[in-house]
Amino acid sequence: MPRTTGRPLSGRLIAGGWSNLTFEIGDGEHAWVLRRPPLGHVLATAHDMSREYRVMQALAGTGVPVPETYALCTDATVIGAPFYLMEKVEGVPYRSAAELAPLAPDRVRAISQRLVDALVALHEVEPSAVGLEDFGRADGFLARQVRRWSAQLDASRSRDLAPAGELRDLLAANVPAQSAPGIVHGDYRLDNVLIDQADRPAAIIDWEMATIGDPITDLAVLIVYQRLSRLCGGEVVSDAAAAPGFLSEDELRARYLAGGGRRTSHFGFYLGLAAYKLAGVAEGIYYRHRTTGSGFERIGALTVPLLEIGLASVREED
Incomplete structure (x- = not known):
């Protein structure tokens, strides 16, 4: 330093x-x-x-x-x-399609490909090899995530959220066998990655939700953010995925698998869990806005769309 x-x-x-x-x-x-x-x-x-x-x-x-x-x-x-x-790492946390617009589509495509490649690299790290074997409890991770985000939603609830109970019950009834344990970032998306002048990831940031668990949850979070941006635009949620050249959902998943990422069976469950988790995060921030006036009131508008994305996702085919 x-x-x-x-x-x-x-x-x-x-x-x-x-x-x-x-x-x-x-x-x-x-x-x-x-x-x-x-x-x-x-x-x-x-x-x-x-x-x-x-x-x-x-x-x-x-x-x-x-x-x-x-x-x-x-x-x-x-x-x-x-x-x-x-x-302080030099790099750009691209958040919007407008920020990516000055770049040619082939550069945007390369950025989104390398975004996936960095995620694969994270998931290839053996926790015990870097001293993180006790950083989280992998056994029962998926079922525990359903319970955790149910509790978080309940702790922050200040209004009626009708789809929350239905999504909770669907997730609890459809927990699949999870993949091998790995390091989970927890909130993986383009604006949590600083991109350098060569269009490569210079640093992954915002590790506040990191743990040891099922790494497929990171890929699901990335894709749920992409779905949410189509519903809510770029005013509150990043709409970088709308930029010409950015990988589609299917291409993101294919790139992850081709690079050596985990097999993504029962992916509808993972998408549903990711949406439920992000709904819990959004509702917590909305609650904090109501009590402190911290300026995040628009985040509360995301909770119900996320729950609806989750309900639709759990019913998807693998």
Whole structure:
């Protein structure tokens, strides 16, 4: 980590993200990134800075691009919450089709292909080889995810969500045998990957939901975001997948398999679970907005569409 110049530090909130807060800290010569939990209502087990820090430390030196991590502070009295510092990686977190529009379709296609390739590289890492064998409990992961997100939805609920109970019951009744354990990012999408000037992933960021579990859930989350963007446009959700050249759902899945990713049988269940999880995240943020006025009210409009995507997905053919 470069030493500071001794000049006063300045900071700015980096836009984007639904949950943990990300700041750029600088002294006029050097820059770092600081991550801390959100303000307001925080669900139990969420926003653990030490877990996010640990997984990036573990993946350093593997084929998975991650920022270098510098320091973790668990003393909430320092800035009002636990936090950690990491390298500021140069790269673009493309969020919209408009941002990708200046690029030719062949460049957009290459970016989306490499997005999948980076996910395959993550899923190829053996947790025990990087000291993450105790980072999560793989046995019963899928069934436990259904219960976890049911509990999270219940903890954040402030309004009627009619499809939630039906989707919960469908998921609970259709849990498949899961694939071999691996490292799960938990919120994998293009705007959680910094793309460098050569159109390659420079760093995967936002590891707050990382764990050990069934890696196919990452591919499902990526595709559910793509479906959600078709329903809700790019105002709240990334619509980068609408850019000319971006891989279609079928191409994303085929690229994942061709690159050595896990076989995706019972994929309708995985899509349904991904939608249910994202509905739980969206509703938690909506609840936090209602209690703190933090400006995320539009996120609440995503909950029901996500539940409906989930219901349709569970009934899909493999």
